[in-house]
Amino acid sequence: MTARVLVVNPGSSSLKLRVLAGADVVATADLGAIGDLDADVLRGLAAGGEIDAVGVRVVHGGERYVQPTVVDAQVEAGLAELTSLAPLHQPQSLAAIAIVRQLLPATPMVACFDTAFHATMPAAASVYPIPPEWREKWGLRRYGFHGLSFTYAAESAPRVAGRSPGDCRSVICHLGAGASLCAVRDGRSIDTTMGFTPLDGLVMATRCGALDPGLLLWLQESGHLTEREIAGALEHRSGLVALAGTTDLREIFAGEAAGDERCRVALEVYIHRLVGGIAEMAAALGGLDVLAFTAGVGENSVDLRARVAERLAFLGVALDPGRNADARGDVDISADEAAVRTVVVRAREDLVIAAGVRAALGLG
Numbered sequence: 001m002t003a004r005v006l007v008v009n010p011g012s013s014s015l016k017l018r019v020l021a022g023a024d025v026v027a028t029a030d031l032g033a034i035g036d037l038d039a040d041v042l043r044g045l046a047a048g049g050e051i052d053a054v055g056v057r058v059v060h061g062g063e064r065y066v067q068p069t070v071v072d073a074q075v076e077a078g079l080a081e082l083t084s085l086a087p088l089h090q091p092q093s094l095a096a097i098a099i100v101r102q103l104l105p106a107t108p109m110v111a112c113f114d115t116a117f118h119a120t121m122p123a124a125a126s127v128y129p130i131p132p133e134w135r136e137k138w139g140l141r142r143y144g145f146h147g148l149s150f151t152y153a154a155e156s157a158p159r160v161a162g163r164s165p166g167d168c169r170s171v172i173c174h175l176g177a178g179a180s181l182c183a184v185r186d187g188r189s190i191d192t193t194m195g196f197t198p199l200d201g202l203v204m205a206t207r208c209g210a211l212d213p214g215l216l217l218w219l220q221e222s223g224h225l226t227e228r229e230i231a232g233a234l235e236h237r238s239g240l241v242a243l244a245g246t247t248d249l250r251e252i253f254a255g256e257a258a259g260d261e262r263c264r265v266a267l268e269v270y271i272h273r274l275v276g277g278i279a280e281m282a283a284a285l286g287g288l289d290v291l292a293f294t295a296g297v298g299e300n301s302v303d304l305r306a307r308v309a310e311r312l313a314f315l316g317v318a319l320d321p322g323r324n325a326d327a328r329g330d331v332d333i334s335a336d337e338a339a340v341r342t343v344v345v346r347a348r349e350d351l352v353i354a355a356g357v358r359a360a361l362g363l364g
């Protein structure tokens with residue numbers, strides 16, 4: 001019989017639970033917070049059949065954890081050591097592991113890592129130009145994240161565009177509460193916008209993205225802020241919420257249309273960083289065949305996709321307005337004549353995690 005895998009996907013703004021039997025999603029629950037995961041929720045998810053194994057998205061695997069890994073006490077301790085590298089995310093995954101272990105003590109559990117897809121990034125994209133003894137002592141490198149989503153999109157985006165994944169240059173825009181880009185050539189990560197931590201790169205819902213490191217030094221030395229104050233502000237009170245007072249792009253587009261200056265500037269900053277990042281990823285690939293949008297914002301914001309495409313006309317990006325407005329599921333939204341195919345693909349971390357669980361446990 002096909003194994004039933006419970007997938008636990010904690011995001012910075014969501015907790016998504018899915019039960020998969022093969023590629024079929026047979027039960028779903030979207031919760032607000034990890035604390036809402038209890039025996040009742042699990043009973044609901046297991047109503048159609050017993051859960052054989054659990055897969056948990058873990059954002060940071062560090063240098064040690066790349067392949068899907070069966071979670072035991074030692075692995076749990078190893079993952080806890082990485083908490084300072086992803087303070088918004090790692091505690092959520094560890095809490096999920098602890099709750100599931102308590103509720104399903106006899107069910108095997110496998111951790112699947114956001115960092116894994118980028119483990120083979122070339123030196124050009126992964127090495128920081130900082131003293132080598134620091135890199136060696138602490139494993140400082142650009143790790144990159146959202147790799148479970150990129151793993152799926154690296155295959156689905158070329159396919160939806162009618163290209164072979166093995167011969168394609170794609171830039172994938174994972175735009176959710178957290179956001180990052182990935183340059184994918186022939187199915188592999190060549191570059192990405194997040195770095196050592198998920199704070200780098202694009203403007204996000206509450207995170208700042210890339211900053212001048214000199215600004216951080218100045219805040220400490222001359223602004224007399226503590227590390228904790230700086231970290232709290234950059235993780236929780238920056239990004240869109242700092243620019244526009246809301247994390248919701250729908251409200252920000254509506255505000256801009258109503259003449260709100262803060263919303264206008266918020267969109268300019270968000271889109272400026274985004275199109276700059278896409279061009280940088282295209283440069284790393286030496287050209288662009290497929291541009292893909294995925295995750296909450298990427299899949300749902302018609303306005304954002306239109307605005308980004310307009311700004312990328314110089315790269316050969318052009319949308320069909322009707323296809324963009326009607327996009328549901330995995331679909332090509334390009335204008336017929338466009339040199340670059342633009343697609344929307346669903347974020348299917350659940351499929352990638354379930355496949356990782358089956359591989360790690362040798363399940364059918």
Ligand SMILES: Nc1ncnc2c1ncn2[C@@H]1O[C@H](COP(=O)(O)OP(=O)(O)O)[C@@H](O)[C@H]1O
Binds near residue numbers: 011014175177301
């Ligand atoms: N129609 C839409 N337009 C713009 N943003 C949207 C839309 N629908 C959802 N979002 C945004 O998607 C984000 C959530 O995406 P998701 O990928 O689930 O995030 P995460 O996994 O990082 O928690 C939220 O910031 C939400 O505001």
Ligand SMILES: CC(=O)OP(=O)(O)O
Binds near residue numbers: 011114178
């Ligand atoms: C790594 C990351 O930022 O994840 P999320 O988008 O779920 O916050």
Ligand SMILES: [Mg+2]
Binds near residue numbers: 011012176295
């Ligand atoms: Mg997510």
